[in-house]
Amino acid sequence: MAGQPSRIKPPLGPDNAWWWEMAAEDKLGIQRCRGCKTLRHPPQPMCGECRSLEWDAVEASGRGTICSFTVLTHPQFPGYDYPLVIVLVDLEEGTRVTSQLVQCDPQEVDFGLPVEMVIHTDPDGFKLPVFRLTGATA
The missing domain is CATH 2.40.50 (OB fold (Dihydrolipoamide Acetyltransferase, E2P))
Known part of the structure; x- marks a missing residue:
């Protein structure tokens, strides 16, 4: 729609691009620590519980x-x-x-x-x- 302003887009980086990719697939992603399995949002590089830098994502x-x-x-x-x-x-x-x-x-x-x-x-x-x-x- 030419001329119509659009929503402000988020900056994408290594810590959050996966979340927006899941959203593009109609999914709500939640980051999960691979060490202690703690779920966290918003995405961040380190687990606040066990300090692990290893993580994956699950669909909520x-x-x-x-x-x-x-x-x-x-x-x-x-x-x-x-x-x-x-x-x-x-x-x-x-x-x-x-x-x-x-x-x-x-x-x-x-x-x-x-x-x-x-x-x-x-x-x-x-x-x-x-x-x-x-x-x-x-």
Whole structure:
């Protein structure tokens, strides 16, 4: 879509490119320590539990509950629809991720609500894992 601003793209590096590759395949990736099997997000080079530098990735179920949330109204950047509901999700796998809650009025959001991951695709094809309330339809 010519002339339409797009979402700000993340910088890619050796510690996070794999995560965006999984998102491009409609998957929510979680980094896992090969030494102690601790899950961690956001991706980082060293395990905070055992200090191992060896890791792999697993695909998360995408199901969890809202641990915390905030509603952003300002500043408004091009390429985003406001208000933005940003959630901290406790995943079934036992780790947390921060993401956007979509298809939901901000007044409907509350702590402990069940959510599921869906993939948002920008007009330019960029994919981003986001969440919606469990049972919500597009």
